[in-house]
Amino acid sequence: MSAAIASRIDEARLWERHMSIARHGATAAGGVNRQALSPEEASARREVTGWASALGLKASTDAAGNFFLRLEGTDPSAAPVLTGSHLDSQPTGGKFDGVYGVLAGLESVEAMIAAKVRPRRSIEIVAWMNEEGSRFVPGMMGSAAFAGAMPLEEILGIRDAAGVSVAEGLAAMKQACPEVPERALGGPVKAYVEAHIEQGPILEREGFTIGIVTGIQGKRTFRVTVTGEEAHAGTSLRRDRKDALLAATQMVQALVAVMHDAEDVVKFTVGRFTVQPNAPSVVPSSVVFSIDLRHPDSAVLQSLGDRIPEICAAQAGPCEVKSEKLTTSMSLEFPPAMRQLIGACAERVGVRSMEILSAAGHDARYLHTVCPTGMIFVPCKDGISHNEAESATASDLADGARVLAEALLELSRD
Ligand SMILES: [Zn+2]
Numbered sequence: 001m002s003a004a005i006a007s008r009i010d011e012a013r014l015w016e017r018h019m020s021i022a023r024h025g026a027t028a029a030g031g032v033n034r035q036a037l038s039p040e041e042a043s044a045r046r047e048v049t050g051w052a053s054a055l056g057l058k059a060s061t062d063a064a065g066n067f068f069l070r071l072e073g074t075d076p077s078a079a080p081v082l083t084g085s086h087l088d089s090q091p092t093g094g095k096f097d098g099v100y101g102v103l104a105g106l107e108s109v110e111a112m113i114a115a116k117v118r119p120r121r122s123i124e125i126v127a128w129m130n131e132e133g134s135r136f137v138p139g140m141m142g143s144a145a146f147a148g149a150m151p152l153e154e155i156l157g158i159r160d161a162a163g164v165s166v167a168e169g170l171a172a173m174k175q176a177c178p179e180v181p182e183r184a185l186g187g188p189v190k191a192y193v194e195a196h197i198e199q200g201p202i203l204e205r206e207g208f209t210i211g212i213v214t215g216i217q218g219k220r221t222f223r224v225t226v227t228g229e230e231a232h233a234g235t236s237l238r239r240d241r242k243d244a245l246l247a248a249t250q251m252v253q254a255l256v257a258v259m260h261d262a263e264d265v266v267k268f269t270v271g272r273f274t275v276q277p278n279a280p281s282v283v284p285s286s287v288v289f290s291i292d293l294r295h296p297d298s299a300v301l302q303s304l305g306d307r308i309p310e311i312c313a314a315q316a317g318p319c320e321v322k323s324e325k326l327t328t329s330m331s332l333e334f335p336p337a338m339r340q341l342i343g344a345c346a347e348r349v350g351v352r353s354m355e356i357l358s359a360a361g362h363d364a365r366y367l368h369t370v371c372p373t374g375m376i377f378v379p380c381k382d383g384i385s386h387n388e389a390e391s392a393t394a395s396d397l398a399d400g401a402r403v404l405a406e407a408l409l410e411l412s413r414d
Helices: 002-007 011-021 039-054 099-114 141-147 152-157 166-176 202-206 244-259 298-306 308-314 336-349 394-411
Strands: 058-061 067-071 081-085 123-127 191-197 210-216 218-227 267-269 273-276 286-295 320-329 353-358 373-378
Touching: 002 099, 002 394, 011 039, 011 099, 011 394, 039 058, 039 067, 039 099, 039 123, 039 166, 067 099, 081 099, 081 394, 099 123, 099 191, 099 394, 141 152, 152 166, 191 336, 191 394, 202 210, 202 353, 210 336, 210 394, 218 244, 218 298, 218 308, 244 267, 244 273, 244 286, 244 308, 286 298, 298 308, 308 320, 336 353, 336 373, 336 394, 353 373, 373 394
Parallel strands: 081 123, 081 191, 191 373, 210 353
Antiparallel strands: 058 067, 067 123, 210 373, 218 286, 218 320, 267 286, 273 286
16 A cells, blocks of 8 residues: 555656745746745745645644644544645755755645545644744744744744844735634644755765655854944054954954864854944944854764854954854754654665765754654755755655655554
8 A cells, every 4th residue: 555655656746846836936046035934935835735725735824833734634633743844945045945845745645645545643744934044043943933942922023134023924924825724833743754855965975865864963053243443444553443353253263273173074154244334444343243063963062162252252352252152952863763664665665765964954853852753865966955056856856755655654544
């Protein structure tokens, strides 16, 4: 019976749906800009809802703006099996990051319906709110709220660069999708499986179609604020200056030196650098920069992160510096039973699989605290992601969906 499900996965349909969703927020360079709770994300949700409704799935949303499509099982009172990912993107994102998990979930359910298999447990496809964390910081907000890892009130008050709050974004989403009923936040979940492109080069390089994700690399984020003093670029003496930009660049150089490891395992990124007043003839008075630090070993991650304030302070010169810890997510390991299940499903489908650590964060991180969780990776071209050139093959996407469909069916049986 199970093989019948995998054989119902329609490679062409799955591919066409990716191309169709990519129209919402399409960029000239072939990528997407579909940030959290934007009109583009709303129209993408409406399109997915259209496909799901035709299959008899019921849409709903919760107070954190997570979006669900439910296939009712034969035992509606049993805790559902969840699958999905996200529909939001980075400002210069690609067609597959996040979208794949949602569409592979939908394709899995469509395959079950086509095979006339009704699972005992309901299956819910979910698009989590603001996974990317580019419009609203931090990312993975919706899944964090669902898991109770972050208070809803705190999330609702967070504002984007234009001053729009998450609460206002949610209201706009509600207005754009008025027919979607609201459900309670959180609730029991039997299991969660997330399909995603790898966003790295390993599967392609090693020649495997399926990555059985062993866990997620830990990550700490920081915000460093350097405060100096504005001065005239022509008249102020060097010795009197409190140049915040100069101090900040020295901090970044000192941090890079400390974070440098011969094995190239530490991931250290300063992705945002904001200079005030940002005028060519004014000595900068303030710089705020971000730090994203990752390492698979939680102890190393902890100790490297703990050194950031002292390293910055040592480079401050005449300026003042404040280092704030924003988020800490230690490395995690998915349960062996979920990994074995995904491996067995890959074998049944007849595709090569290997174990792989996720170097990127995913909503599965928070679901891991709620229920047995696993992830399925498929290759992406040259490991390129968070980039408009992001690409994957229709055949790999379909194989991933086949493995997902088998896993979902198995989980929804007991
Ligand atoms: Zn993603």
